[in-house]
Structures are given as C-alpha cells and as structure tokens.
Amino acid sequence: MNNKEKKAVFFDLYDLYKEGELEGGTLQWMKEHEHLFGAEAENRKGQYEHGLNAPSGDIRQIKYMKCLTYGLYGFFIVLSIWMTVWFYF
CATH class of the missing domain: 1.20.5 (Single alpha-helices involved in coiled-coils or other helix-helix interfaces)
Structure with missing residues (x-):
C-alpha cells in the first residue's frame, strides 16, 4: 500500500479512532500512523465542520x-x- 492509500484509509477511519470504536489490528495500525496523518486529519475535520473545504x-x-x-x-x-x-x- 502506497502512502496515498494509507492516508485515505487513515482519514476514513479517523472518526472511529477518535471515538474509540476501533480495536485489535486496526487500532494498532491507526496508532502507528497517527504521527504521519493525525494533524492533517484534525485540520481537515475542522475545515469540513466549518464548511470551508466542502466539495x-x-x-x-x-x-x-x-x-x-x-x-x-x-x-x-x-x-x-x-x-x-x-x-x-
């Protein structure tokens, strides 16, 4: 899996990760990749909530x-x- 695909998977699972809904291998994978994509996911989430980056x-x-x-x-x-x-x- 390339970096772009990893980022897409991370963004898809980010809300579940923050709510504590993930477990097992998925939770471990998210923890390992949080330092790479976590800050960007937070920024993107904030922008979507405010309607700044809506398609x-x-x-x-x-x-x-x-x-x-x-x-x-x-x-x-x-x-x-x-x-x-x-x-x-």
Missing part, C-alpha cells in the same frame, strides 16, 4: 435533489387537488 459538486447535487423533491411534492399536491375537484364535479 462544491456535492453541494450542487444536494441542492438539485432538494429542488427536484420539492418540485415533485408540489406536482403531486396540485395533481391530487385537481383530481379531487374533477371527481366531485
């Missing part, structure tokens, strides 16, 4: 899905009202 593509996709969902809700509400009025008249 813009993900944010755009979430906004798109939110608009689509609200649009579909509105469509079905109008459709149900129209069907109710049409049925009774």
Whole structure:
C-alpha cells in the first residue's frame, strides 16, 4: 500500500479512532500512523465542520435533489387537488 492509500484509509477511519470504536489490528495500525496523518486529519475535520473545504459538486447535487423533491411534492399536491375537484364535479 502506497502512502496515498494509507492516508485515505487513515482519514476514513479517523472518526472511529477518535471515538474509540476501533480495536485489535486496526487500532494498532491507526496508532502507528497517527504521527504521519493525525494533524492533517484534525485540520481537515475542522475545515469540513466549518464548511470551508466542502466539495462544491456535492453541494450542487444536494441542492438539485432538494429542488427536484420539492418540485415533485408540489406536482403531486396540485395533481391530487385537481383530481379531487374533477371527481366531485
């Protein structure tokens, strides 16, 4: 495993490591690599919590899905009202 892959694995497991959810070989591996990637993981975590380093593509996709969902809700509400009025008249 190269250094880039190790860093990715460390970042993926970092929250579990800080919460004490890891055990055995995984915990030992995280302890061995904390001096290499720990400070960067803390910085990255802080930036994500403050929204400074959030991927813009993900944010755009979430906004798109939110608009689509609200649009579909509105469509079905109008459709149900129209069907109710049409049925009774």
